[in-house]
Amino acid sequence: MPGTRVTMVTVSCRWSVPMAMSITHRGTGVALSGGISVFAVAALVLPGSFPHYLDLIHSLSFGPALITLSKFALSFPVAYHTFNGIRHLVWDAGKGLKIPEVYGSGYTVIALTLLTSLALTAL
Amino acid sequence: MAALVRIGSVCRGPAVPSLLFRSAPLIRPLAARKKDQDYPYFCTAKIHATPSNYAAAGSKAASLHWTGERIVSIALLGLGPVAYFYPGPVMDYSLAAVLTLHGHWGLGQVVTDYVHGDAKIKLANTGLFLLSAVTFAGLCYFNYHDVGICKAVALLWSK
Numbered sequence: 244m245p246g247t248r249v250t251m252v253t254v255s256c257r258w259s260v261p262m263a264m265s266i267t268h269r270g271t272g273v274a275l276s277g278g279i280s281v282f283a284v285a286a287l288v289l290p291g292s293f294p295h296y297l298d299l300i301h302s303l304s305f306g307p308a309l310i311t312l313s314k315f316a317l318s319f320p321v322a323y324h325t326f327n328g329i330r331h332l333v334w335d336a337g338k339g340l341k342i343p344e345v346y347g348s349g350y351t352v353i354a355l356t357l358l359t360s361l362a363l364t365a366l
Numbered sequence: 367m368a369a370l371v372r373i374g375s376v377c378r379g380p381a382v383p384s385l386l387f388r389s390a391p392l393i394r395p396l397a398a399r400k401k402d403q404d405y406p407y408f409c410t411a412k413i414h415a416t417p418s419n420y421a422a423a424g425s426k427a428a429s430l431h432w433t434g435e436r437i438v439s440i441a442l443l444g445l446g447p448v449a450y451f452y453p454g455p456v457m458d459y460s461l462a463a464v465l466t467l468h469g470h471w472g473l474g475q476v477v478t479d480y481v482h483g484d485a486k487i488k489l490a491n492t493g494l495f496l497l498s499a500v501t502f503a504g505l506c507y508f509n510y511h512d513v514g515i516c517k518a519v520a521l522l523w524s525k
Contacts, residue, residue, distance in 0.1 A: 273476060276469035280497055283504025286512065293512045297521055310525060325446075328439060335436055366523060 264349050268327045271320035311364060318363035323356040435471050442468050453516030461515050462505035470498035 247255055289296070330348050333339050339348050442464045449457040473494055481490045509515060 269476065272469075272472050276473055279465060279469060279505070280501045283501040283508070285504075286508040287500070287504045293508070293518050294521060297525070301525060314523070325443070329443070332436065332439060 260349050261345050264327060264352070268324060268331070271324040271327075275320050275324060314364045314366075315360055318360040319356065322359040322363070323352070326352040326355045326359070431471075435468075438464060438468050438471065449516050453514075453520065455509065455514060457516050458509040458514040459506065462502060462509060466498055466502040466505065469501070470494065473497075 244255065246257060286293075291299075330339070330352050333348070339345065445457070445461055445464055449461055474491070477487065477490045477494060481487050505515065508518070512518070513521065
């Protein structure tokens with residue numbers, strides 16, 4: 244069919260911003276949940292304390308670029324999932340479901356996510 | 367064109383609201399021609415019928431679950447700022463509980479969407495339950511024996 248694209252997910256329709264944002268919401272959710280689970284298992288399994296391991300990482304002297312990147316890598320999914328989560332709750336209340344509103348709120352979420360991630364990274 | 371569409375998931379939608387029950391998908395022939403801003407597209411999928419995992423008609427289990435999910439989401443939204451301003455053990459354990467539950471229910475929706483077949487669903491949900499139990503145990507252990515979630519975030523960010 245003209246205009247269609249076959250991606251890893253074989254879906255017979257074109258990508259759209261709402262579609263991409265929806266799967267990103269799921270992706271960030273799964274990633275954050277997985278991260279928390281890994282952290283929890285590590286807490287149970289590893290012998291040392293959290294400050295001990297933090298100092299260990301700092302003694303490896305990664306350099307400011309990597310630290311900034313790591314902070315952004317943590318902030319971005321939290322911010323995106325939070326703001327898009329609020330957008331979902333607004334939909335659940337029955338509001339903002341018209342297509343132009345969906346796109347508008349979507350772009351707002353993206354903008355807020357970028358601003359918040361950058362602010363958190365700079366903290 | 368009549369297309370059979372599995373409600374709730376095929377194209378990760380535009381704005382498929384969570385109002386639709388995922389636990390009891392309905393079979394419906396549907397003419398699906400959506401105008402998405404400038405270009406139309408069709409979404410087609412195989413029909414899918416899942417036996418309801420909850421009790422018979424009249425059970426409010428699915429509805430209550432949905433409401434519970436929203437309440438926990440809102441609770442988690444509130445906990446963030448409160449934890450920032452009032453860190454301590456009460457917040458640590460509250461965060462551990464709400465985070466784990468929100469994640470458990472969220473991953474449960476992922477299982478419902480992608481895992482099919484009675485045995486596989488049961489297996490996946492059992493695995494998920496174990497994961498969430500271990501996660502909660504680990505977070506509580508961390509809160510008790512180590513610095514706790516609030517302090518850990520503060521320490522992590524102080525570098």
